Structure formats: C-alpha cells, structure tokens
Amino acid sequence: MSPASSSTASNAPPDRALPKWAEPLLLLGPTGIWLGLLLVIPTLLILELSLVPGIRPGQVVNPSGLDNYALIFQPIYLQVLGRSLFFALGTTIICLLLGFPVAYWIAVMVPKRWQNLLLVGFVLPLWTSSLLRSYAWITILRPTGVINSLLNGVGLPSFDILNRSPAVLVGMSYSLLPYMVLILYASLEKLDRQLLEAAADLGAAPSQVFWRVTVPQTLPGITAGALLVFITGLGDFVDPELLGGASSMTAARLIYNQFLGATQNWGFGSALSSLLILAVSLAIALLLKYGDRSASNV
Known part of the structure; x- marks a missing residue:
C-alpha cells in the first residue's frame, strides 16, 4: 500500500452504526415515549370526552358536539372560574410583592458564602407535604389557633378568616412563595451592579434606580415567576379545599366533582379541563414569544 493511500485510509471517517439524523431521535426517544403515554394521549382522551354531552363511566364515547363547552358559560360556572382567576392572580401579586425584596436581599446584599444556605432554608417548607402545610395553617388560623390566642393575650380582638377567601390566599401564597423567590433570585443574581452605581452617580433617586434599572433587567425573571405562580395557583386544589x-x-374542585363526585359528568369535567389546558398553553406561548424579546431589549 502506498503512503498516499495509507494516509487517505487513516483520515477516513469511521463507519457510523446509525445515520446522523437518527442520533437525536435515539436520545429523545425515551422522553418522547414517556410524554406521549402520560401527557399527549391523556390530553387527547380528555379532549374527546369533552365533546360527549353528559357521558358517565361505562357509556360509549361518541363525540357529538360542543354542548359541554356551552355549559361553562352559565353564570354559576363563570363565577367559579372568576374565583379561580382571583385566587391565582391575588396569589401572584402577593408572592411578587413579598418575594422580590427577599430575592433582592439574598442576591445583592448577602455575602456569597451565605446565599446557598439561605436559599435552602427558604425552600425548606417545600420538603414537607402540601397537605401537611395546609393543616398547619388551619391550626394557625382557626378561632382558637395560634394567632387569635396571641391577639387575645395582648387584649386585641380576634379575627376569623378560616373558611374564607383570605385564608385561601394566605395558604396559596405560602405554598408558592419559594418558587417566586428562586426564579427572582436567579434573575437578580445576574444584575449588572455597574449600571446601579452609574445611575446613583448621575443623581438618580433609589426609586428611579429601581424602576429604570433594576426592574428592566429582571423583567424576564419577573414574568417567568409570575407565570409559574399563576399557572400553579390556577390549578391548586388542596388549599382552597x-x-x-x-x-x-x-x-x-369543580373538575374533581365532575369525575369523582356525586354528579359524575365526565364530559363537562373534560371540557373544563380542556379550557384550563388551553389557557395555560396560551400563557406559556406568550411567555416564549415575548419573554425573549423583553430580555433582548434590556
């Protein structure tokens, strides 16, 4: 064999066992199968059931119209959807107002060696069951609970918010606040400190520095955290219950009643589920479309 042919043979690419286009499929195949079996197929089944008016367990599935979706627009069900939006939006606002100062303090003001420890301590409640946390709030907020006992001990009147909307907002905010803090911390950690110093040197007031420098830089994190809390709060079952x-x-809770309650109207429950899935999908699509744009404009 000549030296030229030997050099050509040594530089030849090795034989591939699989085509190049099949390698990504091999890597993504297990995840795709898992998502297809546990997410895509159940979602399609729910969509099919939503087109069957009044279907109950054991009946034949025969999609025939949009009657279940028309039922959603009855005033009593619109009130339920409005209450769900109120809880989700109220929880998002509370978590943002409480979580931003905490995340800013940890990311900007706390020394680096203590940041991870504080983050672990802040998310430590997530290591317990959400059911257990809700029962703990029942103990705290009930008429003979911890808060009212302290108020009565100092001569102040007790307040009763258990089994009312404020108690739901308290429980949901407590459960979802760590998620907001973690996302905001990840965004605030990348804050350009030089811009803050430059704004202060130019005579900007602290409020102007916050609204014109800090908020624009962390807007993608604020949007992502608010969306995560809103979506999770929209589907929360334990705290309102x-x-x-x-x-x-x-x-x-209304969807739960349609599938496992006394009414057993799977078609209407599937229509409600499909509506929530559509709302969440639109919210995620808006985040993916406009989140990167807002980040690039900072």
Missing part, C-alpha cells in the same frame, strides 16, 4: 370551605369553590 381545606382553607376555603364550601364557599370557595374553584375550577379544580
């Missing part, structure tokens, strides 16, 4: 009482019916 345990802390809100019978007068705090939400969309999640």
Whole structure:
C-alpha cells in the first residue's frame, strides 16, 4: 500500500452504526415515549370526552358536539372560574410583592458564602407535604389557633378568616412563595451592579434606580415567576379545599366533582379541563414569544 493511500485510509471517517439524523431521535426517544403515554394521549382522551354531552363511566364515547363547552358559560360556572382567576392572580401579586425584596436581599446584599444556605432554608417548607402545610395553617388560623390566642393575650380582638377567601390566599401564597423567590433570585443574581452605581452617580433617586434599572433587567425573571405562580395557583386544589370551605369553590374542585363526585359528568369535567389546558398553553406561548424579546431589549 502506498503512503498516499495509507494516509487517505487513516483520515477516513469511521463507519457510523446509525445515520446522523437518527442520533437525536435515539436520545429523545425515551422522553418522547414517556410524554406521549402520560401527557399527549391523556390530553387527547380528555379532549374527546369533552365533546360527549353528559357521558358517565361505562357509556360509549361518541363525540357529538360542543354542548359541554356551552355549559361553562352559565353564570354559576363563570363565577367559579372568576374565583379561580382571583385566587391565582391575588396569589401572584402577593408572592411578587413579598418575594422580590427577599430575592433582592439574598442576591445583592448577602455575602456569597451565605446565599446557598439561605436559599435552602427558604425552600425548606417545600420538603414537607402540601397537605401537611395546609393543616398547619388551619391550626394557625382557626378561632382558637395560634394567632387569635396571641391577639387575645395582648387584649386585641380576634379575627376569623378560616373558611374564607383570605385564608385561601394566605395558604396559596405560602405554598408558592419559594418558587417566586428562586426564579427572582436567579434573575437578580445576574444584575449588572455597574449600571446601579452609574445611575446613583448621575443623581438618580433609589426609586428611579429601581424602576429604570433594576426592574428592566429582571423583567424576564419577573414574568417567568409570575407565570409559574399563576399557572400553579390556577390549578391548586388542596388549599382552597381545606382553607376555603364550601364557599370557595374553584375550577379544580369543580373538575374533581365532575369525575369523582356525586354528579359524575365526565364530559363537562373534560371540557373544563380542556379550557384550563388551553389557557395555560396560551400563557406559556406568550411567555416564549415575548419573554425573549423583553430580555433582548434590556
């Protein structure tokens, strides 16, 4: 064999066992199968059931119209959806107002060696069951609970918010606040300190520095955190069920009643589920479309 042919043979690419286009499929295949079996197929089944008016367990599935979706627009069900939006939006606002100062303090003011420890301590409640946390708030907020006992001990009147909307907002905010803090911390950690110093040197007031420098830089994190809390709060079941009482019916509890309650109307429950899935999908699509744009404009 000549030296030229030997060099050509040594530089030849090795034989591939699989085509190049099949390698990504091999890597993504297990995840795709998992998502297809546990997410895509169940979602399609729910969509099919939503087109069957009044279907119950054991009946033949025969999609025939949009009657279940028309039922959603009855005033009583619109009130339930409005209450769910109120809880989700109120929880998002509370978590943002409480979480931003905490995340800013940890990311900007705390020394680096203590930041991870503080983050672990702040998310430590997430290591316990959400059901256990809700029962703990029942113990705290009930008429003979910790807060009212302290108020009565100092001569102040007690307040009763258990089984009402404020108790639901308290429980949901407590459960979802760590998620907001973690996302905001990740965004505030990348804050350009030189811009803050430059704004202060130019005579900007602290409020102007916050609104014109800090907020624009962290806007993608604020949007992502608010969206995560809103979506999670929209589908929360445990806190409204345990802390809100019978007068705090939400969309999640209404869907539960349609599948496992006394009514057993799977078609209407599937229509409600499809509506929530559509709302969440639109919110995520808006975040993916405009979140990167807002980040690039900072």
